[in-house]
Amino acid sequence: MKPIGLSLHITLPVIAIATFAIAFNGYLNYAKFQKHLIQVEMSRMKFSVDDIRANLENGLRLGLPVKAIANAQEVITFASRKDSSILSIDVLDHTGTPIFKAGQGAGLGSAPKNWRASVIKKQKTLEILAPDSFLLVAPLLGITEDFSGALAVRYSRDLHDETMREVFKALVPVISAAIILSILIGAFGVHLLVSKAVRKIGVIEHSLELGSMENSDTSVTGKADGTVQPALAAARLAIQEIRETEKALVQQ
Secondary structure, eight states: HHHHHHHHHHHHHHHHHHHHHHHHHHHHEEEEEEEHHHHHHHHHHHHHHHHHHHHHHHHHHHOGGGGOOOOOOHHHHHHHOOOOTTTEEEEEETTTEEEEEEEEETTTTTHHHHHHHHIIIIIOOOEOSSSSEEEEEEEEOOSGGGGGGEEEEEEEOOHHHHHHHHHHHHHHHHHHHHHHHHHHHHHHHHHHHHHHHHHHHHHHHHHHHHHHHHHHHSOOOHHHHHHHHHHHHHHHHHHHHHHHHHHHHHOO
């Protein structure tokens, strides 16, 4: 028998499965870390957006429409200068038309087309992770829907992307080392097991051959011969099947 060839045919599928499992587990850990990081970043941004919204809603509580808030431009300009991670701030009326703006950028370019139904009508804040920024769209509540509006703030995701790149760079060597270690251990372990099994089969085969020779040289009763010979034939058949299976695996 050729234990090395048989070991390879057993080891390769095991290595492929182990490699996929380790790589997939690394991806899950990476995605989980990114999810928690986004939640932390969004919480910080939402706190800042709520502060800007509170300043703007002071005028709305007096019954003014969004376009009549006198200090709206000053509020958003001060906020954009205070936080360098803010790319743009837009104050919109109930129709979604920008009334006041600070900073530069795509505004609501990454927001869904039906954002007004969620933000203004249902009074829910949208948190969107765009390819180039974080976008938060918060409702500005007036005395009626016509006097309400929305506040859209875009944050840079440069720091987020840099953090994820550092995590990826740190994760790749660890996953690679785990894959290489699993390959070495798996290959060595399978080779030992196959070699041991092949040796045992060889010993059994040799013992059966000796038993067959001794049985033919000694006088035995017909009953004993009828019991031993079928057993020897069955053992030889089993060993032959094992040999044929091993050859088939090696030739694949």
